[in-house]
Amino acid sequence: MENYYAEAFRAFLQSLNKSPHTVKQYVNDAKQFEKFLDEESFRDQFQDGLKAYINHLYTHYNTANSVNRKLAAMRAYLEFLYSRKYIDSYNETLLEPVAKKVTKLFALTECELRQVLDCWHNLYKIAQTEEHAWLAMRNLTITYAIAMLGIKPAELVKMKWSHINENEMTIHIMERSTYRTLDLPEKLLEILLQYKQETEMFFSQLEQIDDVWLGVGNKLGEPITVKTVERVFLQMSQLLGFKVTCTNLRYTVIEMYMQQEETDDLFEKFGYARKGVLIERHKRLLKEE
Template identity: 25%
Template sequence: MIDAFLQFLNFEKRASAHTVKSYQTDLDQFQKYLLLQYECNAPETAQPAMLRSWVVSLIEEGLNPTSVNRKIASLRSYYAFLRRKQLISKDPTKVLSALKTRKKLPAFVEEHSMEMLFQEDTFTTDFFGLRDRVVIELLYGSGIRLAELLDLEVRHVDLHAYTLRVFGKRAKERIVPIGKTLAALLEMYLKERTELAAVDNLIITDAGKAAYPVFIQRLVKKYLSAVTTLSQKSPHILRHTYATHLLNRGADLNAIKELLGHANLAATQIYTHNSIEKLKKTHQQAHPKA
């Protein structure tokens, strides 16, 4: 039934490949635990105590609370699916409670560091340097996710309207504006890309094939390493940076929500904490009574 659930996520819920893979990893791990500890090879027959035992084993292994909570969420989704299919009468995950986690503020790159990154001598003058700059400028200039960047095709770029047609989680479409500088850069890139590309994807590798996650992650890490000491130097950091810089410069929170493609405002509100922390520092540095 795990395979049926994964197909449901893929074709009916239209979850991303990354999400489906995460569910598969969690459920495979759970299934192996049941077989090893209880000689149970059918998760749909597992008792609540077995689920609780697996969660306890994860905690004892030292898995961080966020990862444990993700695995609990995977179980809940799976057993909810089984109930909808009327394969079980009771939900065994009701005995599980999410672990408390510390809320981490999203890390971001300071504005002056981003300005340093876009200096003329940062990128090489050949096509590959232009491609690298387009990747960094797109992630920072539009706030799109890594998966959304990889799914972008040439036809999704409208240089006249200064927009991108982006397909987010569950294939939800949104229009994202881009600046004139980025549009001009894309125009240059598209002219040179034509001779090398063998695919429709906007971003290509050195061999002219569609870019893949690790390729982009390495590229971003390489350039961010030159301007920031943040431990995490990922494409998602540029998304956080995009949102934080918009908020710091007075953008409306609801507008940022739409730009990021968030389903609800709660997901966007994490960026307000960074702005509050910045205000606190300003107060401490400038006010006589601080």
């Protein structure tokens, strides 16, 4: 009978035009609940079984997001069972979402920021091969682009030379299906142009290069991915002896701007859809002691 309930639930969700992913996950959760009732001998003690199952979720899932997703599926399933009179009642208070723990965000100190900006420049000066020199220049330029524009890694890897307008000193930053135009700092343009010149020399076999960030090794000449950017910052953390990520470098930029400008002028600059999201991020920023 329990499989009948879950399959009826599937048909119900499909009638509501729920996404295939949601239907699959919710039905799987419904089947998991039904299986629990049978294996733990709660089939004839539904209310006790529901309580035990919710405790089971708290025990086996470590994050609030995971638990809340399961609870959302259970709310939908139990509401379905109740509306079809498959069950007489259920304790809704057991299904209240778990409060998410607000994690602290850390910006870099002034000293750390200076070390971050100097890191690849120092490696560039002592590079002993053409490839090592070019890689250091690429990584230096990546670091400066994030530090000066405050962009996300997913936006960084979409940068193209054709997005830069040297006459107007602007750059288009691509998002999912749109873009925003940012002022291009003179210092960043200087570094970008030096990097472009060295890239054209290093990849002389390529006729035209529009993608700004290219790979080496088995990805020679291909656009890099977010994973590559993350590896650049992991290597920098190992070199410097403290953790630096694309995210905390970006938040360092946000913090500096928030101290100088109005929020209304900044949330779009940093790619936030709503001003409230930027305010919430800023409240979570704490300097590391």
